[in-house]
Amino acid sequence: MxxxxxxxxxxxxxxxxxxxxxxxxxxxxxxxxxxxxxxxxxxxxxxxxxxxxxxxxxxxxxxxxxxxxxxxxxxxxxxxxxxxxxxxxxxxxxxxxxxxxxxxxxxxxxxxxxxxxxxxxxxxxxxxxxxxxxxxxxxxAHLTVERLRLEWAPAAGVPKPDQRLAFRPVGDTDELIALMTRVLDGTLDAHSRGDLAQMSAHEVAVKHYEQEFAAYSSPRQWWRVGTLGRDGDPVGFVVPARNAYHPVIAYLGVVPEHRGHGYVDGLLAEGTRVLAEEHVPRIRAATDLGNAPMANAFARAGYVNFERAVNMAW
Known part of the structure; x- marks a missing residue:
């Protein structure tokens, strides 16, 4: 004292x-x-x-x-x-x-x-x-990023699925980390870009998995890989989960070779559907203020910006 x-x-x-x-x-x-x-x-x-x-x-x-x-x-x-x-x-x-x-x-x-x-x-x-x-x-300390905090409510309705995509559960941890490593190529996320300046994409993916996903108590079966057709190549993945406070879209990414075709909407729709079927009262998500493509995808899916967050680092 x-x-x-x-x-x-x-x-x-x-x-x-x-x-x-x-x-x-x-x-x-x-x-x-x-x-x-x-x-x-x-x-x-x-x-x-x-x-x-x-x-x-x-x-x-x-x-x-x-x-x-x-x-x-x-x-x-x-x-x-x-x-x-x-x-x-x-x-x-x-x-x-x-x-x-x-x-x-x-x-x-x-x-x-x-x-x-x-x-x-x-x-x-x-x-x-x-x-x-x-x-x-x-x-x-100095400002590193400002982020949008987003929320979906059942009244917004579940977004329409992308008929081009099929979905399956993530196979195992190695598959998820491999996909996370691929989507880090060209990422607009400030935290990920900061980490990439200090370590490899694989190391960044492992760090993110161990610090966040590994702690979730919600079923891993909720995590989805989106593919082109039933047996096609993965275009990306989405991690719907429940953290200690809320149901969340914890992570969503499209692999570089499949960007620019609107698959982000289908991935987000699937993650939203998985949680909506659990009859949750809300779904939370966040993205950097500067990540306009992701912010626009959330807006199209009925997520509203109810708050922001500022992050500072030393």
């Missing part, structure tokens, strides 16, 4: 009994935090607050996969927007907490924050988002 000269106390929460205190600042995922603690995706020692008496001025928290010994993502950095400038308090909070939470000598985990879809146009939202980004810019 640290107490600054102006009597701001900086400390981690003591346990699940202080979730309500931590949730004293509004954010779209507050309702998930208690379950995250119970599911070991968060730890009390990864969730820090800056208090002036009983008033919560700022907070910071990291997230990891269930049981991880160190966090994978910084996903909460908030301030009391009704207070006078608390940028310095928030920066001190982050630096103090990071020294305790993050392994010495490692690059800090990426920061990801959900923001309103119209945050660039709304002056209040813009000011709030930029304040939080500014805190991390002051400690060396």
């Amino acid at each position: 640290t107490t600054s000269p102006d009597r701001v106390t900086i400390r981690p929460i003591t346990g699940p009994d202080e979730v309500d205190l931590f949730n004293g600042l509004p954010y779209t995922i507050n309702h998930e935090l208690a379950d995250d603690l119970a599911g070991l995706r968060r730890r009390p020692e990864w969730m820090w607050v800056a208090l002036h008496g009983d008033r919560l001025l700022a907070r910071v928290a990291w997230w990891g996969r269930s049981g991880d010994s160190s966090p994978l993502l910084l996903d909460i950095l908030d301030v009391d927007d009704t207070a006078e400038d608390v940028t310095e308090v928030a920066q001190t909070l982050y630096e103090t907490a990071a020294k305790q939470v993050l392994p010495t000598g490692t690059t800090p985990p990426e920061y990801g924050r959900f923001v309103p879809a119209d945050w660039h146009e709304d002056p209040d939202a813009y000011r709030a988002v930029r304040l939080r980004m500014g805190v991390l810019e002051n400690v060396g």
Whole structure:
């Protein structure tokens, strides 16, 4: 615990009994935090607050996969927007907490924050988002990508299938990784392009599989390969799944030699159909703001942009 000269106390929460205190600042995922603690995706020692008496001025928290010994993502950095400038308090909070939470000598985990879809146009939202980004810019972070968060609801209807395509379950992990490796050629995804600057396409595919797909508890039988006709060549694949929070289209890709023929619509329609048949209330997805072809495919399939996300890295 640290107490600054102006009597701001900086400390981690003591346990699940202080979730309500931590949730004293509004954010779209507050309702998930208690379950995250119970599911070991968060730890009390990864969730820090800056208090002036009983008033919560700022907070910071990291997230990891269930049981991880160190966090994978910084996903909460908030301030009391009704207070006078608390940028310095928030920066001190982050630096103090990071020294305790993050392994010495490692690059800090990426920061990801959900923001309103119209945050660039709304002056209040813009000011709030930029304040939080500014805190991390002051400690060396920079914007890497802005992403669209997308949602399909049953009222939108299941997209029509592409009659040119047949579908089968993914054969095994090796087949999926091989397909992922192929679709990375020419990818527009910023995270994938960043990884490709440091490792081979196969290594990037393995990393993505191990960090995300391997943890899904939903059936692997949902994952689909799309082929030209029943016994034709694969044109791509789609991974409908359920993560710890929502049914999702986790990944979708068309192999390079089959791009430009509209097969993305059929792959997305199949992934949507698989989840819709489970009677889910919604399906979530995301794509980079700059990936116009994928964003347009989601729009054609009835997915709406309900939020955005900003990602920053060191």
